[in-house]
Amino acid sequence: MVENHSSTAGPTGAAQAQAAAADLPAPARPVLEAPDIARVLTRIAHEIVERAKGADDVVLLGIPTRGVFLARRLADKLTGITGRPTQVGSLDITMYRDDLRLHPPRALARTEIPGDGVDGRLVVLVDDVLFSGRTIRAALDALGDIGRPRAVQLAVLVDRGHRELPIRADYVGKNLPTSLRETVKVLLAEEDGRDSVLLGQKESRNDSRQDAHGGPGADARSDAPAR
Amino acid sequence: MKRHLISAADLTRDDALLVLDTAEEMARVADRPIKKLPTLRGRTVVNLFFEDSTRTRISFEAAAKRLSADVINFSAKGSSVSKGESLKDTALTLEAMGADAVVIRHPSSGAPHRLAASGWINASVVNAGDGTHEHPTQALLDAFTLRRHLSGPGRDLNGRRITVVGDVLHSRVARSNVLLLTTLGAEVTLVAPPTLLPIGVERWPCQVSYDLDAVLAKSDAVMMLRVQRERMNAAFFPTEREYARRYGLDGLRMAALPEHAIVMHPGPMNRGMEITAEVADSPRCTAVEQVANGVSTRMAVLYLLLGGSEPAVAPAAATAATRTEESK
């Protein structure tokens, strides 16, 4: 599995996510458990219905990998509230990243736009962690090449701060103030076997990959075009 | 993946699956209103063609442009190159122009290998067909087409029986396909008159037959190679009529194929020679689809070679399997 967007330290690469998952510096402290995650998703679903005045034209687009699972869960909840099927899909942002030249090319994930497309609709982008904002910037570019939504909103499970671009979320599961020395790891049953959000410490030294693979600081220093 | 794509043998099974899976995603871009990705913005791809091949050139050109690369077409035929400028000097010129990738078609077997190994340039070299040696992107697009019809995204071609018919001796398409399709697990059978099979073919990882009718019923796909009429004059076979009778694919032979089997052709087709119009125009013939798949496949190759700081690393077999499950 190659993720285009993992949550270890915000917008970071796959290898690192796996490395971090396998060798998470102890102790990683759970900040959300399964019932919490279910609860905040329900809340976000209600907020979407409320702000979209019925969610008739909402299209949920999850950003792979975990954003897609969150989008599907949100879609189920929306359907439960409105009684109508909810349009849900995925949006791969790999080809739009601004740090492509910092890594070997990544395998692509699936972009799946629901049948009626996004033109004139309210697109809600769904991701697990909002960090530097660069992933969302790439997602907006990717979306622009697919169609012209009426409006675009953003739903995230965790906002850990440290934005590098003028981007904010419309729906936030949990605001989690973090330091750059900390890692936020989202586990979802579909991918990881259980639901949890873990706050851990970055391995202090040696882990130069962390920096090389982006996240605040690294991207800011990079010469990659920000588009 | 290696830095250059010279031979289909350069690709491991994981590399090949990565290219094919990436090509699947690239193919979806073609269905969008904006058929363009920003990925190779600022990269320069040079199409260096020492041989006329409009089809292959425009396929690479479309692929590079859809990825926003700058494309320079250098048609070396009839230019200074044919007036004695060496491959080396041409390469040095391209290097000075800042080429990130050189897509090379050359009448001489081994020229792309030489370009990649000589130290003349730093760019990635993609072989777009060299002499009678190899044409790896053609094999990739053929594998992509085969997979779509015979196995499905994320899968290899394990156990699929592919019959390649025609002028194997002079065919770079055949060489690359034997290597790639067997890497992907397919069982390849070459069918040709003995004059059009290379010495030593018995050591290739495939079966060989002189009798097309004997293998049709056991084929999941038949790939018809273009047979050049000039070969007749060099006594490789007596007449076009005899060739067509013994090795051409007509409606009758197509009917002997299993229901699900497809007919492939790398183009351009010699209708009436290796393939009849009836077969060429039938829905089972994938020649046109192969052209479309060529763009997606070449986008994938360019992305994986040029899209990052270095060529893509194929995921390990285990993770590839996971993805296979997921994409189903």
Add this chain to the structure above:
Amino acid sequence: MSKTLIRGARLLGGEAQDVLIDGEIVAAVGSGLGTDGADVVDVVEADGLVLLPGLVDLHTHLREPGREDSETVLTGTRAAAAGGYTAVHAMANTFPVADTAGVVEQVWRLGRESGYCDVQPVGAVTVGLEGKKLAELGAMADSAAQVRVFSDDGKCVDDAVIMRRALEYVKAFDGVVAQHAQEPRLTEGAQMNEGTVSGELGLTGWPAVAEESIIARDLLLAAHVGSRVHICHLSTAGSVELVRWAKSKGWAVTAEVTPHHLLLTDELVRTFDPVYKVNPPLRTEADVIALREALADGTIDCVATDHAPHPHEDKDCEWSAAAMGMIGLETALSVVQHTMVDTGLLDWAGVADRMSTRPAAIGRLAGHGRPIAAGEPANLVLLDPAYRGTVNPAGFASRSRNTPYEGRELPGRVVATYLRGRATVQDGKLA
């Protein structure tokens, strides 16, 4: 008169002996030879070194006249001396072709002026190497160059009638036709040995039968007209069988093999590096083994370099555009030591026979390939078989650098070469 005393050299690899050279002649061979008090004597301590008669090459391309950008008679003979040679046969495919008495005398004279190595011109068999009309073979034989070897090398005398006439005609002056055996139709556009590798690389194949069919024909022709025939750069196991068969019949056939065909195989072509492009092409491992055995048992009479210099640009290109040929004078002895001596197939006396005595005899070259004995011309090479070194073309005397051995470790080194008593190489350096 200058004298040189070579002290303690192993003659033909045998017992250590002293050899005294006086002027152009070997004055004495024995142990404990003195320096004779008053005479000026140059003493060479040769402990552990091997002394052989000066090497003779039946097959060298010196490129002059016409392609002085790749080699001249001077640079080529310097390369020859550096490789231990005291005589080379200069092939006829120059510009103009060596098909007249004028051209062969010019080459012969240039060789004499160089002073590094005797140059014995080879005359073309046919005018312009075109295979159509016999050149003036008699005029070349009667010229100052006294040509005895005739060859269209680079091209095959493929017309059976022309070949028959040439074989017959040169009997009048004890000449020999050296055939470049390559059936032209079977090798149109050929790029490398036809076999597994050519099939995989998609390079047009050069079948063994293209060489063997011509050899078979010429052996039968030579037997029919009672002439001697020499086969150039024999490269296949099948060719060995044919020559062995002809020799068993008692026919006057001789054959040569190049150092590169004793060592290299067509697997190297997988690199597409044109330094491995040569005519005849590198063959398979089985051929290499057969050639070594044939050289060891005498079926193949001699090693000939087919030293073929080419300018850098003719090799610094794609395979099909590259020129065919490799240089070999400066590495021949090392390759032969590596492939024949160090493998136990041939002793140093055998090397002297295959690289000096027999080629001199085939070329009817007086004064070369003689025993190392009192009264014989002092054409000698002193070599160090214990030396191990990496081939570095930068140090070559040849004007060209197209060696396939660059970076390879090869044994042996020429310490000194004597041409009629005068050192052309001393302490491993050209004098």
